[in-house]
Amino acid sequence: MTEDGLPWTPVGQNDAITWPELEGLFRRKNLAAVEEYLVYLTQHGVTCLRLMLEYAQGENRYFEKPVGRFQPNMVRLWDDLFALCAKHGLRILLTPFDTFWMWLRWKYHPYNKHLGGPCAGRRKLLLCPQTIAAIKTRLTFVVERWGGSGVLFAWDLWNEMHPAHMGNSADRFAAVATELSQHVRDLELRLYGRSHPQTISLFGPALHTHPTLADTIFRHPLLDFSSTHFYDPATLDHPRNTIDPAIKVGELVREALEHTSVNRPFFDSEHGPIHLFKNRRYTLATTFDDEYFRHMQWAHLASGGAGGGLRWPYRHPHTLTPGMRQAQKNMVGFLHLIDWSTFRRKNLNHEITISEPAFAVFGCADDTQAIVWLLRQNARYQRKRLVDPAAPPLAVQVQVPFLKDGTYLVQVWDTQEGTMQNQLRAESRDGSCTFTVPAVRTDMALALTRTA
Structure with a gap:
């Protein structure tokens, strides 16, 4: 529900500040193009974007450098994006770190102790007290600067939290979730009298190797909704047709809802043909990808997920096709046929x-x-x-x-x-x-x- 009490569904995708439609934000190179893109999204029923505060694939989009010094160009970038989203009624699911590229390019990241950061190794990210303190400082900055805005739909407190961030152990999963959640919620309540919804996302296959993670991801008492990332080697990651991936999405949604606390919303906040794109360096043909996208979207919604899930583009360049945008618009039309305020599906x-x-x-x-x-x-x-x-x-x-x-x-x-x-x-x-x-x-x- 919105702050006005109206039903609201997360319809959107993963985006990034370095990808084509948003790259004009940096140093205000082309704000007009960014605004045109956001208008295009709203015209197709998009309600939210999942974004990472920094994108660590390169060296010039770190939010802090050195740790504790928030980069003026990045702060202005986010000032502009929050203002544009407010103007056009879009909301942001925000996660504070790009943990994928942070992991792969750890030797360059400002949090690395060898570069003056607090953390001696990437496998200690969520074990090191000094690093946890730095993470909280970053979260505090964001809450104080943008936490009063309705543009912030929710917090993904840690993108794809994984035992690898904790010395390959899941023992502190719940404790870290509690510490980050309480820090953000207490600060927001003190400053604004209310708090934004919270989740912690998970790379879905990690549940098969570490089943105890379900207790935190789906049932942690301080988290407001559940989100995982749908990947499956046999279907979703390397689709050979557009039917089997949809059937797999239905299975994964059902499995997630069986884990999730009663009346707690769930949605997949990242999916796509990761193996084809990342390992095979192959971009799906548009006609195939459009149907693959549409089928997965409807399987997610009809199986009881909130909205159609959030695609990671896995295209070159990283953009969704016009056919995918039309599919989102068509789903939004259907959403009006259900009374979501009373639907306990x-x-x-x-x-x-x-x-x-x-x-x-x-x-x-x-x-x-x-x-x-x-x-x-x-x-x-x-x-x-x-x-x-x-x-x-x-x-x-x-x-x-x-x-x-x-x-x-x-x-x-x-x-x-x-x-x-x-x-x-x-x-x-x-x-x-x-x-x-x-x-x-x-x-x-x-x-x-x-x-x-």
């Missing part, structure tokens, strides 16, 4: 049944509303990589359990056109609502709401 990917095995089904519901997304599995073209848009349409009977008895409006949404295709009436009896969608060709989203 649970994942029902396994519980919803359909008559037609040609489709995969994704869904979530409470007792008076539901979202269902149907994805065609058996009609593929272009070497079986894409869903065939010329496939013959099929009638699909859908049965959604656990709904209160009564009459339901079923609104059928065309995800590719962003338009209402049909409206149906259905009855729920004995806790189950059954209806038939007459003609589904590739995929279709459904919004169910109980009528008065």
Whole structure:
């Protein structure tokens, strides 16, 4: 919910201050182009950007250098970005460090003790008391300068927190989360009388090697929502078609929600074809990538995630395509069909049944509303990589359990056109609502709401 009490959904992507659309911020080289980009985002329904305070792939975007001295050019950059986002109604999910490049280029980072920083090694980042103190100083600066702004949607207190930052041990995961969370929250409450939502993100596969991390990421009592980064070697990282990645996203959302505390929001805050881009140095063809993106977005939303997840572009250059922006806009149109202020959704990917095995089904519901997304599995073209848009349409009977008895409006949404295709009436009896969608060709989203 916004400060005005209106439903709000995180729709956006990962961005960076060195990537094409935002690079004009540095030294105010081209603020007009940056503003034009932000306007373009709002026109396509984007509500937030996930950003790192610094981007450490090079040497000229460090937020501090030396430690404790906040670079004037970077401070002005963020002043300008916060002002532009406020002007155009965009919000920022902010994380204080670019931990990926910080790790890879540790010998250059100002926090390195050999360069006058506090930390003797990157494996001690979250163990070293002096480094924790420096991190808190950075957080304090940001809270004092920009923490009073509604532009700051939430804090990702540490990007992809990992046992490698703590001597390859997960023992202090919860303690570090508590220390960072309390520092930011106490400061915001003292200065502004309220605090922004907080999360700590996790590289999703780390749960398989360190399952105890789930206690902190999904259930820590001081964190307000859960976020992980969806990566999977067999599907998401190196997609061979646009269907299997969507099915995997549905599985990952369900798994995350099973871990997450009741009524705590969850969303994937980073995903994309990382192996193809980083290891194979390959950029997906636009037509394929657009469908891959759209399918993953709808699988995430329909499975019970907040919004469609936040893509890391993994394109050259690092920008989302016009087709991806249109997909975001089309999803935002659908969001208005649900009363989010009362929707207490649970994942029902396994519980919803359909008559037609040609489709995969994704869904979530409470007792008076539901979202269902149907994805065609058996009609593929272009070497079986894409869903065939010329496939013959099929009638699909859908049965959604656990709904209160009564009459339901079923609104059928065309995800590719962003338009209402049909409206149906259905009855729920004995806790189950059954209806038939007459003609589904590739995929279709459904919004169910109980009528008065």
